[in-house]
Amino acid sequence: MCNILHLEWTATPKTPPRPILGCSGCGGPQPFRSSGRIRLNANGKRLDAWLIYRCIACDGTWNRPIFERQTIRAIDPAMLDAMQASMPDFVARIEFDALALRAKAGRIEESDDIDMRKAVLRHDADWRRIAITLALPYPTGLRLDRLLAAELPLSRSRLRVLFDRQEIRVEPERKDVLKRGIRDGTLITLDLRDEAERLVVGKAAIGRAAMGG
Ligand SMILES: [Zn+2]
Structure with a gap:
């Protein structure tokens, strides 16, 4: 794909x-x-x-x-x-x-103050899905929804709606995963139907990322 x-x-x-x-x-x-x-x-x-x-x-x-x-x-x-x-x-x-x-x-x-580095692993010209792999040098208790709401133009309630509609999926699957502490290797896939939302989220997800990881 x-x-x-x-x-x-x-x-x-x-x-x-x-x-x-x-x-x-x-x-x-x-x-x-x-x-x-x-x-x-x-x-x-x-x-x-x-x-x-x-x-x-x-x-x-x-x-x-x-x-x-x-x-x-x-x-x-x-x-x-x-x-x-x-x-x-x-x-x-x-x-x-x-x-x-x-x-x-x-x-x-725990402080919510984190240093975030973003790298592009793959950038297809006509991308529709956003996949984010989390890398954590140290285990942390920071909640996944707090991290996503801080980094993306999505409120925690909007994240919940999108998650319930399966426009956001998280692997490995865990109960109440949005409210749980983030883990190294977690994969978040955003399959956003709204094109305008998809574009602003994609832009924020890239941030000031360096190409090529
Ligand atoms: Zn004391």
Whole structure:
């Protein structure tokens, strides 16, 4: 089929998610921010690793477990070096992993502020369908309808109508997918019947994309 405008959107949050924790220093629930420092603790042949967070109100600490009681020999030496030096790339991968953070902290807050890069994978001259593949370097809890409403000239209620009419389809299929957190590799297909709408949505979907991905 030669009627596709296929884009890849790479969405990277600008700031890491913050855990909301009961702080032993100042009492009430507070956001904590990453200190960027990893602490290692060797116990015989076993190792614990934490990323240190600090309460934004009183500087109280929270140790986010990266792993506990790991056999040292089983740890990749490059990873061990990265942890000992608190290397920024390594730390960022942990800081931005919202799903892993939620599993440890329970409650987290995520910024909707994302850095979006758009690339054209395929641009047929007389395209009718728009396909968008989402690429996410870090797992995020940002809702799909919020992302689409921010990037396309479509309100969340309009997105819902189009989705119900199957003019928008999302793969892999999940229940209530518009309200769920976005996932790496998600494919959104917009088969818009209204030509004027199709053109403005297509233009916004391309954005300032670079050709050739
Ligand atoms: Zn505190």
